Amino acid sequence: MSIMPQVIGVWCRQQGHEVHYVLYGGRSNIVKQIPDNLDLVFISSFTFTAQLAYSISNMLRSKGVVSVLGGPHARCYPEDSCKYFDYVVGLLNKELLLEIISDGIHHHSPGIYLSGKKQPHSIPSVEERWEFIEKGYGYSAVIKLIPMISSFGCPYKCDFCIDSSIPYQQLDIDALKSDFHFILSKVKRPRIGWYDPNFGVRFNTIMNAIEESIPPGRADFIAECNLSTLTESNVRRMRKNGFSCVIPGIESWYNYGKKAGMNGLEGFEKVRQVSAQLNMIQKNIPYVNVNFIMGLDNEQGQEPFELTKRFIDMTPGVYPSFLLFGAFGRASHANLKYQEENRIIPIPFHSHRSTHFTNIKPGNYTWFQFYECVIDLLNYSFSNRALYKRFRMIESGILKWFILSQSVSTGGYGKISFHASILNRLRTDKQFRSFFEQETTEIPVFFRERVKNDLGPQLWSWLPEGALEHDPNIYLKSLSL
Ligand code: SF4
Incomplete structure (x- = not known):
């Protein structure tokens, strides 16, 4: 559940428009939920839901509805998105929204890409967004x-x-305090998920606001934080104030040390220090989930994977999440390097998801070597021995079962069997292998069928011609125009 669609809903209502807010998590029939007689639709989409968004946009545009795309996919792949939407929006603020609405609401083909210079200075309060929040709740x-x-x-x-x-920008603290008071008046013991990309950069400011507004024991919090924020005194303060889950990113043993407050530290020394800090955190905060990225260019051989195994041994109570490194269009300037080296594979957006695939041909591994290392590490991290130790380290009964269910489903066993099936396909499916070796750009049947199955017959029929393909080097090409 993203926050910006709720913000857009409030801003549109303030202009006197009638707003329908539809959430889709893949379980229901989205088409049935879309009301008739719309003038304009805003769709917020990740890249892995892009084909779904393209189909819905195509279906609604055929009925005269003007479509606008926002969210991460719009920012990463504006050129591709403009083929299927009237407007594609990067950073949205209220002025830009009013500009789109006052444009007279008419179609543009290809669509127009618009972006504010920065994020909005303020967003509507929780009270103003409450109807939408409740729907997601x-x-x-x-x-x-x-x-x-x-x-x-x-x-x-x-x-x-x-x-x-995106430049760092703290939102108004008094507005946050009012939000806390409103939430406590509505929910007995709310669980608040912080959507900050990096929570607690101004740690004392936000913690003071929480302490001044929320009595201990009245709310639980979940946040993504850096290790540099999670010092022992900060962690104790977070525990006292109800933080029950933190998600720091380790990413790699050779890079990204600055955000961990460990600049220059790498290899086993970094494992040792990160592990000691996370063991301290896990003693205070019940659920600690760390992210690793596999397939970075500065890694080679078995060593990075073996270091992560040592980390698993030394930090048994921490839940590991493993992602495959991917380049998402314009998400970062660093992606230009892979486009210059012609290493981006045009995996259909629907499968372009770090939990499932990398779209970058590995720099220092063959595909077989890479997948063998990934599967070996996952098997180690979710072995009976590792699970037993993890289970023992977690005190809360509910959390034990949550972690167990995560481990035996999509986060652990499910991921192992998925990657094993991809390795097997690389070995046995010539068309699939050729695609990954960049000998052809023809989309393998495997990917086509995945999209078809997930969209279902109705939305598959609305998927625009050519929408399974995209130019993986469009960012680089746009700079040379
Ligand atoms: S990954 Fe790095 S840049 Fe992104 S939010 Fe975290 S600390 Fe910031």
Whole structure:
């Protein structure tokens, strides 16, 4: 559940428009949820839902509805998105929204790409967004989160990250305090999910606001934070104030040390220091989930994978999430390097998801070597021995079962069997292998069928001609025009 669609909903209502807010998590029939008689539709989409967004846009445009795309896919792939939408929006603020609406709401083909210089200075309050938040709150069956954000952008410059190019901006603290009071008046013990890309950059400011507004024990929080924020005194303060889950990114043993406060440290020394810090964090905060990125160019051989195994041994209570490194269009300037080296594989957007695939031909591994290392590490990290140790380290009964269910489903066993099936396909499916070796750009049947199955017959029929393909080097080409 993103926050910006709620913000757009409030801003449109303030202009006197009737607003329908539809959430789609893949389980229901999205077409049935879309009301008739729309003038304009805003769709927020990740890249892996781009084909779904393209189909819906095509279907609605055929009925005269003007379509606008926002969200990460719009920022990463504006050229491709403009083929299927009337407007494609990068950073949206209220002025830009009013400009789009006052444009007279008519079609543009190809669509127009618009972007504000920065994120909005302020967003509507939780009270103003509450109707939309409640809809999302009821939508989630397992973890019910109230989404809040205290800052946009990030002061760090991790070269893979879409937020690294957005200037850091703290949102108004008094407005946040009012939001807290409103939430407490509505929910007995809310679980608040911070949508800041990097929560706690101004740690004391935000923690003071929480302490002044929320009595201990009245709310739980989940946040993505850097290790440099998670010092022992900060972690204790977070525990006291109800932080039950933190998600720091380690990413690599050879890079991204600055955001961990460990600049210059790499290899086993970094493993040792990160592990010690995370063990301290895990003693205070029940659920600690760390992210690793596999397939970075500065890694080679077995060593990076073996170092992560040592980390798993030394940090048994921490849940590891493994992502494959991917280049998402214009998300980062660093992606130009892979386009210059002609290493980007045009995997259809629907499968362009770091949990499932990398679209960059590995720099220092063959595909077989890479997948063998990935599968070996995953097997190690979700072995019976590792699971048993993890299970023992977690105190909360509910959390034990949550982690176990994560491990035996999509996060662990599911991921192992998925990557194993891809390795097998690379070995046995000539067309698939040729695509990954860049001998052909023809989309393999495997990917086509995945999109077809997930869209279902109705939306598959609305997928525009050519929408499975994209130019993987369009960012680079646009700079030479
Ligand atoms: S610290 Fe996190 S949010 Fe900031 S640039 Fe790095 S990955 Fe992105």
